[in-house]
Amino acid sequence: MYIKANRPCNESTPKNRSDDPDKVIALAGNPNVGKSTVFNALTGMKQHTGNWPGKTVVNVQGQHTHNGESFRMVDLPGTYSLLAHSAEEEVARDYICFGDADAVIVVCDATSLERNLNLVLQTLEITGNVVVCVNLMDEAKKKKISIDLPRLSELLGCPVAGCSARSKKGLKELMDQTAMLCRNPRRAQPAPVPYPGPLEEAIALVEPVLLDKLKGRLNSRWAAIRLIEGDAPIITAMERYLGCPLSADAALAPALDRARALIEKGGIPRDRIRDAIVNSIISRAEMIAADTVRFENAGYALNDRRLDRILTSKSTGIPIMVALLAILFWITMTGANYPSELIANGLAWVGDQLTGFFHWLGAPAWVRGILVDGVYKVVSWVVSVMLPPMAIFFPLFTLLEDFGYLPRVAFNLDRYFKKCCACGKQALTMCMGFGCNAAGVVGCRIIDSPRERLIAIITNNFVPCNGRFPTLIAIITMFFGSLALGFMESVVSALMLTGVIVLGVVMTLALSRFLSKTMLKGIPSSFVLELPPYRKPQIGRVIVRSIMDRTLFVLGRAVVVAAPAGLIIWLMANVHVGGISLLAHCTGFLDPFARLFGLDGVILMAFVLGFPANEIVVPIIIMAYMSTGSILELDGLHQLKALLVQNDWTWLTALCTMLFSLMHFPCSTTCLTIRKETQSWKWTAVSFVLPTITGLALCFIVANTVRLLGLV
């Protein structure tokens, strides 16, 4: 949802040590342990954090200064393990193994330490330079879980720091430990995990042969284990890193053969080596946890289970989900009305002053036209209509995210995605699409199966992003809210918007199914989703964060696109060829075609010109109408409605515009992101064409049915 954070600063380019004096610290950890919160607190960066697994999909880097020393922090994607082979896990594993970081901080969740220790032990097997950060100590305290940190440090053989990153507690100690470790890197350390006898014997056989091949660049014990179990992808990565063959090596190959025979003789069949390895790690984690963690309250998760029973049960799960969405919209629309009007009036007043100022200057009319009627008016529309709903919707949505509700949405909807041969995690990427479709497309990396990921990418645009939300809200308020009176007006509007979103979800499912049956044939793959503990959202922080970062950032982008667009439209409306403006030429050309779909030439052209950013579609429509109409001042939705009605808008035009807004080609940024993510122009084209055809087809059916029935 957060475009800034998705900037891939590093996609596995190992740094060049000679020209970089900073110590490099990698942050690893299971998904959803507050790793990004630790990262943000240390670097002052504002990577998006939410309470669900899979937010960090690329490495993000930031700077941290501790006692005058400078550190480069690298935030790795969250992983449960370094042995499996999902895309994120490979990124994390490759960085820890081959990234030459000076130290790795493994962030753990104090409330489920045992499972987190799996990753800690796996990391310790690769490098001794590990600092364990036990995060969420405050949550653990609330759940009456106590952790013996000194004992944990003793058992793991590495420094341990407890912290509560959300309130910035314990971070100084964490960095003290890290800085100390960087000054005195550890060369040799005791094996963090003991393996069963036959495996240990095999390791002892292979490790000495490996030592001079590795030249200290990789941990020999770890490399030996990987070679013995024959983990092909890791071995290939190691060979690439070392620049020499390993499994085919003349000295190594026989040693490996003997090692494997030894293991087989010891009673572990070839296909069970991996099980034995994982079992050893897990039992070690279990043993350490049993020695250091104390649950003073056995029913510590009871409240979470109760909440889950309400939020995900058969009878209430989906109704509550839809109701939550409707309430969110209701608050947004009701709350946005008044400030919108206020801002619009204020900006109109400024516009008048600007006009007066230009008169006073004696500037030529066209200069005033371009700057005030062109650039200023479009920008002020974007600000007054977009700012209030976004400033209300984003914080509310972020609260839900922080609370831990989004994974429950994926849980509730997975069955329907599975029926369409897609993945339930697609629901999470759709939620990201609410903010920005480009971010949603990047977020699709959380889906492991390439086929299901493509489906999620192609259909992400059926969720309206914040650029389209204000358009939908404005049209609904103008044309449909007024169907009811007073309080009910806002309720009807909210329900209508909820209906639009539900339609978007239905279309996503339908198109996912269509793709699964045609271009992307296949069966649903496996699905593993963690439902993290609910957490009390940090209300003040969330509001400030989402307004400052998300809202203003998106608004800034909109203004940047809107200003030149305003200029171009003004020019098009005022440059005449053969007595008719350029704009009228274009819209006139598109008009007959657009009418087939319940739109008109102006609306269709606005969507085409709005390709750089959906935010400017409505301003373009307004400018186009104003250039021919008689209304010169526009300070509020009432006048806007009057302007639209004057240009033959009916409720059908409004409906079709909304449908087309929900279902048309993605904006240019999203298209480029799709190209980057899929590495294919073909799938980018499909992502462009499919929603457009769907939208046009639906508009055509609706418009002509309504006309045939004589409803307008």
Place this chain on the structure above:
Amino acid sequence: MAEISFPLSNLPIGSKAKVIDLNSDSPLKRRLLDLGLTRDTVVEAVQKSPAGDPIAYLVRGAVIALRSEDASNVLLSM
């Protein structure tokens, strides 16, 4: 002694059982192992989703949702 085994997908909500094996030709195996579903781990079925599938299980203090065909690869004993 032969154990009587049944798949995780048949575990009734609210009851617990011990893992005895993971179906070894399952591509999902590695992932399940990483989540801590090793032999002798106690699993509890905690919550069905609205459509009855997937089901959320409590494994080593974490709640993990699995689809029934994936969960059927995990064998339990009473």
